[in-house]
Amino acid sequence: MDAKQTELFEKLYADHHAMVLQMCLGYLKGDRIQADDVVQEVFIKIWQNLDKFRGASSYKTWIYRITVNSCLGFINKSKKEKKRNLNELSENLEAQESTILETDEAQTLYTAIGKLAETDRLIIMMVLEGQEYDTIGEVMGINPSNVRVKIHRIKKRLKKLLTPTNHG
Amino acid sequence: MDNDLFEIQNQWQKAKGKLNPKTGAISELYSKIKEKEKSNYFFYYGTISILSLTLIGISLFFYYVAPVQETLSRIGVGLMILGLLIRIIIEIGSIHRAKSINHSDGALKTLENTYAFHSYRKMIHHVVAPTIIACYTIGFYMITPEFAKYIPLPYLILIDVSYVVVGIILFLVIRKGVRKEMRHLNELSQLREELVAE
Numbered sequence: 001m002d003a004k005q006t007e008l009f010e011k012l013y014a015d016h017h018a019m020v021l022q023m024c025l026g027y028l029k030g031d032r033i034q035a036d037d038v039v040q041e042v043f044i045k046i047w048q049n050l051d052k053f054r055g056a057s058s059y060k061t062w063i064y065r066i067t068v069n070s071c072l073g074f075i076n077k078s079k080k081e082k083k084r085n086l087n088e089l090s091e092n093l094e095a096q097e098s099t100i101l102e103t104d105e106a107q108t109l110y111t112a113i114g115k116l117a118e119t120d121r122l123i124i125m126m127v128l129e130g131q132e133y134d135t136i137g138e139v140m141g142i143n144p145s146n147v148r149v150k151i152h153r154i155k156k157r158l159k160k161l162l163t164p165t166n167h168g
Numbered sequence: 169m170d171n172d173l174f175e176i177q178n179q180w181q182k183a184k185g186k187l188n189p190k191t192g193a194i195s196e197l198y199s200k201i202k203e204k205e206k207s208n209y210f211f212y213y214g215t216i217s218i219l220s221l222t223l224i225g226i227s228l229f230f231y232y233v234a235p236v237q238e239t240l241s242r243i244g245v246g247l248m249i250l251g252l253l254i255r256i257i258i259e260i261g262s263i264h265r266a267k268s269i270n271h272s273d274g275a276l277k278t279l280e281n282t283y284a285f286h287s288y289r290k291m292i293h294h295v296v297a298p299t300i301i302a303c304y305t306i307g308f309y310m311i312t313p314e315f316a317k318y319i320p321l322p323y324l325i326l327i328d329v330s331y332v333v334v335g336i337i338l339f340l341v342i343r344k345g346v347r348k349e350m351r352h353l354n355e356l357s358q359l360r361e362e363l364v365a366e
Contacts, residue, residue, distance in 0.1 A: 013194060018187040022180070025187075036190070043197055044204050045271045052272075062272055069271045069278045072359055106183030109176070119275070119363045127173070128180040141274025142363060149366045159172050 005050055013043060016063050019129065023064075026125045027071040029114030030107045034074075042070045057138065064131070064139045068122050112161040116154060123147065124154045212263050216256060223252045236314055244310025251303040258296055262288060276363055283356045290349035297342050305335065 020042050024035035045066050053062060113121050119140070126136045133151070137144035190196075230236060230245045265288050269281045308331060316324055 010194065013189075013197070017189050017193075018184050021187050021189075022184045040197060040200055044201050047201050048204075049270075049272055065272050065274060068275045069273070072275060072279065073271075073282070105179060106186070109179055109183065117362050118359060122275070125180075128177050130177070138274060140363060141276030141278075146364075146366055155173055158176070162176065 009047055009050060012046060012059060012063065016060065017043075019060075020063065020067050023067050023122070023125050023129075024071060025106075025110050026113040027118070027121050028074075028110075030110030038070050038074050041074075042067050045070065061135055061139060064126065064135075068139055071122060072118065108162070112158060115161050116157060120150065120154045120157070123150055124158055127151055127155075212266070216259050216263075219252060219256050219259065223249065223256065226252065234315075236311060238314045241311045241314040244307040247303045247307030247310070251300040251307065254296070255300050258292055262292065276360070279356055279360045279363065283353065283360065286349050286352045286356065290346060290353065293342050293345040293349060297345075301335070301338055301342075305331070 017039070021035060021039050024038040024042075025032065028034045028038070042063070046063065049066070053059070113124060116124065123136060123140060126139065131139075133144045133147045136151075137147045140147065227249060230249075236242055236245055262285075265285045269278060269285060271278060273281070309328070312324065312328065315327075319327075
């Protein structure tokens with residue numbers, strides 16, 4: 001990788017890190033430790049594939065595709081690895097607790113998104129990012145009309161999840 | 169509904185604004201990239217290297233150290249070498265399939281390619297590996313009668329019995345591999361169904 005590519009990589013990292021991290025957080029119910037792992041995986045794939053980028057779509061769409069695939073791939077990791085991550089999670093619980101308190105509102109949102117089906121989480125997060133249906137269809141590899149139907153259903157479900165229920 | 173979404177979108181953007189990379193994240197990322205390149209290299213070429221060295225070792229052994237004379241033994245050696253050769257070819261096919269998974273494709277295509285890869289791996293564990301082991305085992309026991317002429321009986325029994333132990337271990341390893349691939353396939357299949365459903 002030459003200096004120009006390294007510079008481009010670092011620019012992509014600076015511009016898109018927050019977007020990638022937030023998608024991973026939403027997908028992983030706000031678990032920062034696991035999300036950081038997936039973010040790392042995403043940027044490793046970006047680095048490995050940077051010279052193959054042909055400009056057929058924008059860098060942002062390309063990064064969305066890698067992020068979505070990495071999130072879906074994370075689910076396929078072995079239970080053993082998930083268990084290891086859970087152990088790490090409990091070890092770092094104290095540190096995480098402070099993060100959760102700081103961003104309580106965001107955590108509520110990530111938890112609600114995390115209750116949706118896995119592919120629905122990714123779709124709704126792209127909607128929240130303001131992406132067009134066509135782009136979402138391209139990233140997910142499905143028909144935009146199917147995206148439209150799905151989004152309608154997911155919005156309803158998310159709204160329901162975010163509405164406080166009265167148990168009184 | 170859209171007003172609700174607008175509110176959620178605002179919350180989302182606000183939360184994003186607070187997300188910053190950890191200090192030293194980029195240097196950590198570069199070292200992870202190096203680690204990943206090493207582990208990928210082993211993933212792709214490690215098994216092939218081990219199998220190729222075994223193949224070379226066995227071929228040299230039967231050519232220079234113990235050149236078998238009887239037809240039965242020669243067929244046995246042929247089966248053992250053929251089994252390893254097929255295993256190497258299958259492994260090359262597996263690498264080719266793994267490399268064909270493009271992580272910047274659309275999610276559905278990536279899920280389908282990943283599914284194809286795991287189906288191939290399952291087929292290897294389920295059908296190819298046991299067949300190759302069977303070929304190797306038959307070949308191994310076909311050499312035994314000729315070896316019996318040169319090796320004392322207790323050693324021969326020891327070799328044959330230890331091969332059974334190795335066989336049991338291999339069976340357990342293969343069974344574990346099949347279960348792992350089956351789990352991956354089920355998860356991928358569920359994700360695919362979820363994605364294409366309206």
